Amino acid sequence: MRVCTAREMAAIDAETIAAGTPGYELMERAGAAMTRGILEFLDNSVEAMERKGGAKGRILILCGKGNNGGDGLVVARLLSKAGLSVAVMMMADRDDLSADTRRNYDLLPVSVDLLHPARDHWVGAVRPLLDEADLVVDAIFGTGITPPLRAPYVDLISTVNDSGVPSVALDIPSGVDGNDGRVDPVALAADLTITAGLPKRGLLLAPGRDFRGEIQVVDIGFPEEICRLHSSDHHWLNRHDYLSLLPPRPTDFHKYNFGRLVILAGSRAYGGAAHLAGLGALRSGVGLVKMAVPLELVESTRVGLPEVLAVGLASTESGTIEPVSDTMMDHLLDKQSALVLGPGLDAHQATDTWVVEFLSRLELPAVVDADALGSFSRLGCEPTFAGDSVVLTPHAGELAKLVGMSSAEVMARRFDLVPELSARWGVVLMLKGAPSLIAAPDGRLFINPTGDDALARGGSGDVLSGLIGGLLAQGLPALEAALLGAYIHGLAGTLACENSSPRSIFVRETAAALGPVFGAMEKEA
Secondary structure (H helix, E strand, C coil), X not given: CECECHHHHHHHHXXXXXXXXXXXXXXXXXXXXHHHHHHHHHHHHHHHHHHCCCCCCEEEEEXXXXXXXXXXXXXXXXXXXXXXXXXXXXXXXXXXXXXHHHHHHHCCCCCXXXXXXXXXXXXXXXXXXXXXXXXXXXXXXXXXXXXXXXXXXHHHHHHHHHHCCCEEEECCCCCECCCCCCECCCXXXXXXXXXXXXXXXXXXXXXXXXXXXXXXXXXCCCCHHHHHHHCCCEECCCHHHHHCCCCCCCCCCCHHHHCEXXXXXXXXXXXXXXXXXXXXXXXXXXCEXXXXXXXXXXXXHHHHCXXXXXXXXXXXXXXXXXXXXXXXXXXXXXXXXXXXXXXXXXXXXXXXXXXXXXXXXXXXXXXXXXXXXXXXXHHCXXXXXXXXXXXXXXXXXXXXXXXXXXXXXXXXXXXXXXHHHHHHHCCEEEEXXXXXXXXXXXXXXXXXXXXXXXXXXXXXXXHHHHHHHHHHHCCCCHHHHHXXXXXXXXXXXXXXXXXXXXXXXXXXHHHHHHHHXXXXXXXXX
């Protein structure tokens, strides 16, 4: 589905109203959909609390003066109508509310406990309410806030976070900037965020994504053409979308039906990078993996990765792969389905020149990573590829060198720069990061929803390159291979440290976790 910023959402909302849907009707729809999500959340969380003897049966809703507060008031009315005990704490007087919010304020039934504490008494007022609550509903700001928060809100939100009471945020956790995910100095830490119409970009970017919990997107009737008109061509896929990308795996197939991948990688200094790329490939489901490495790495490759076919290549005096003859490359690529080029190649003038020339005429689907990308920047030339199924996987530093910018400039411009370069170079371009961005040459940009600091270590990208290469070899188009590879790689990093810590995980443990991630997805699919 499309992703929007807070500013774009405001434009979508305004044009939908101008086209004939009253604002109060949109608010009613949003509140009704959000109520259904809250009731479903309660079915799970309260049942667990009752088993522990801790359920109190009360919902606390914190409402601001804007339309997000209006959504909260609709939720309060509908939850009370459903028979729940509801308390509303208002952050503003009735006369300060937006028109649609005031309308729903006046519709509150007497069964809802309504409190209007003064600003300097918010914390004192909320503490006893939290003691009685099974759930807090955050309807303070929504997307209508630009950090930093002022002191009364900081103290209130910090108190809610410290209480440990489960919470649901309406549209976006209060304190998270809907445009860029900034949090300054605090945001409500939600267990679930129910967002209307389209997911907000701030929910998908660090640090905002760390405060959102699960995301549920509810349709409240924004016309598709208005959403397209007022939002960028940015997308976020859900679990079902990723399940649909899994390559088919019939049980009557043999290894040759699942593709053949060749990995050209490694050097005297960086033999581990080639090994990790091989691990990622072997876990991808590809039928056969061939590793072409410097001759001095062949023995360790055969011992460390007995499942691959290791081929030795001549080395330069620096231990990098010597330019490979056309005859040798024809032999290496014969009957292969895809290529991974780059992990651990290291820098050398002759190697760089060969890499650039070779890629300019390679038509095989390929993943180009690490030092293969560095070859272009070191030689000062524009990336050029003969094939139309190429995935580039730089991090910000590597992309910065390719385009003559600083890493900070790349990150600041990434939402425009990545699709622009993807179109210019005719490749699928993945900017690795938190989150990774994946662009197609047609201008679409996808925000990967998985991954955490477990992946923030040397070698993670090599596993990812092998994984994407294996998916390419199994027949996935470049965009789908990149999307699925990034998604699964992120889940594997999280799973690998499930019983440990992200700070202590080995990259090879992330590679090992690819299998369980695939297994869970295959069962679900």
